[in-house]
Amino acid sequence: MAWLYLVIASFGEIFGVMFINIYLQKKSLQWLLMVILSFSGGFLFLSLAMRDIPLGTAYAIWTGLGAAGAVLIGIFFFRESAGWKRMLFLCCIIAGAVGLKAIE
Known part of the structure; x- marks a missing residue:
């Protein structure tokens, strides 16, 4: 389950940077909130993944x-x-x- 959490966390980062780009183009509160929510979700799932995956690898x-x-x-x-x-x-x-997954 930890690896699934890590993949979900990665999507939080991916969408977070995408929303930053959109926010810089449109400058609206809606897109700023999307940035905050995406990164917050990513950090939440990263913390869940790190319960079972070593810090450096995760x-x-x-x-x-x-x-x-x-x-x-x-x-x-x-x-x-x-x-x-x-x-x-x-x-x-x-x-x-x-490679990091393979050597874990």
């Missing part, structure tokens, strides 16, 4: 999945570059998260 995977998800959100929804170098380093982030 944090590294949470930030790695969050960063990878944020890059993909940027590419698919905000028309950011999807060049080969960016994709290469995105794969490195994912490989690092998988």
Whole structure:
């Protein structure tokens, strides 16, 4: 169950940064509240995951999945570059998260 909590926590981070981008474009209280709720939910689920997953592993995977998800959100929804170098380093982030899970 802890790994499911960690994945949910990562979605909190992914949507949090997406809502920051939307908030910066639209500057409304609604989007600011979405930022706060997304990150709060992410931290809540991260804390639940860390009951069973070591701190270093949980944090590294949470930030790695969050960063990878944020890059993909940027590419698919905000028309950011999807060049080969960016994709290469995105794969490195994912490989690092998988590697940390594998050695646990």
